[in-house]
Amino acid sequence: MIAGPRLFSILRQGTCLIASIHTALDDSQLVRFQHDLIATIGRDRARGVVIDVAALDVLDSFATCTLRDIGNMARLRGAATVIVGIQPEVAIAMVRLGLSTGVVETALDLEEGLALLDGRTAGSPDGRR
């Protein structure tokens, strides 16, 4: 494993994990992020994962691919994944490059992401307003 400070945090909030990326990660740090997150899902028996990328001003193809992989792996381990906080410029750049998050859902921000997961884990769609 690589040494050095972690550039992300993984926090537990109820049955969900909140994984925040603090700054642009290079490829090896992304791999470390993926590894740590998947391990934590099993250890904490999480039912949902929110990955917050609000601090990032760019998401390249490797990062997108890694996030998509994390979503698929988390699903296999029984947790639903939501990516939140994609900024407008990042979203434009991603669609220009033809990148997508695949089956992994996206939401505006942390609050939305948690609300989405709550609805999902409770087995019902969004509550009526």
Place this chain on the structure above:
Amino acid sequence: MNTEDTEDTEDDEVGGAAPGGAPGDDDGLLPQLVAHLREHRNRLRQEWVGRIHSAHLLQAMTSQEMAAETTSVYDNYVEVLETGSVEALQHYARDLSERIIPRGVETQEVVGIVLLLRDVLARSLFEKYQRDLPLLNRVLDAYEPAANRIANTVAVSFVDERERVIRQQQDSIRELSTPVLRVRERLLILPIIGVLDRERARQLTEQLLTGIRAHRAKVVVIDITGVPDVDEAVANHLVQTVDASRLMGASVIITGLSPEIAQTLVTIGVDLSRLETIGDLQGGLEEAERLLGFIVTRDSEAAGP
């Protein structure tokens, strides 16, 4: 009175050689020609107006306007012949264009009337000098380049002015920014009116995404009833906008695709499977309300229409 004026002018002119004049013997020709045109100003102008009428040009103008404008054009024309300087004419032509373009006068009409004037004047020169063929040739040598330059100047000024108007209109269309409007909590509508070019589509995406973040929108209805035509580039841009909105957690409903646009899109084979479309804006709003869990009911007590 006219004749007197003409005499004076001619004297002055002979003193200081005309700037655009031909060398040698021909030096005196152009002033002579100008004098002739000034002398028969009214008759030639009437003849010209007659020709304009019979050619069905400038029908947007009343006869008074026609008289005023033709007089100005005629005088300007003769002045250019005299001085060889097209600047005043350029200025006048631009000014004239500014007045007549909004009334739907076409380029061919403007060029047409100038060429008619050229012909009318040339014909009068033929008449005057028909007994002296070598002299006629020299007169025409002096007249033709100047006349052609005038026709050229007027046409170019008109087209320039027209292009300026078009540019101005394009700018104002661009400035009519695409509004992103909030109709309910977390529901935005984006009515698009007018042609979507690449620049405008880019601006639209940016505004929409910023709007989604600012209003924390979950559903966006894009209404394209006012878009006359959708080509492949615009369709792909719409798909990209929808994808980008989805990345920000908002779902997009597109409404108001006209039958023509639907046919075009299917024929050119744009992949629209990722777009959710609904016939009209009303249907789109109802669907959006359903997605957001709003229930709109009419109060039966209140008097309805």
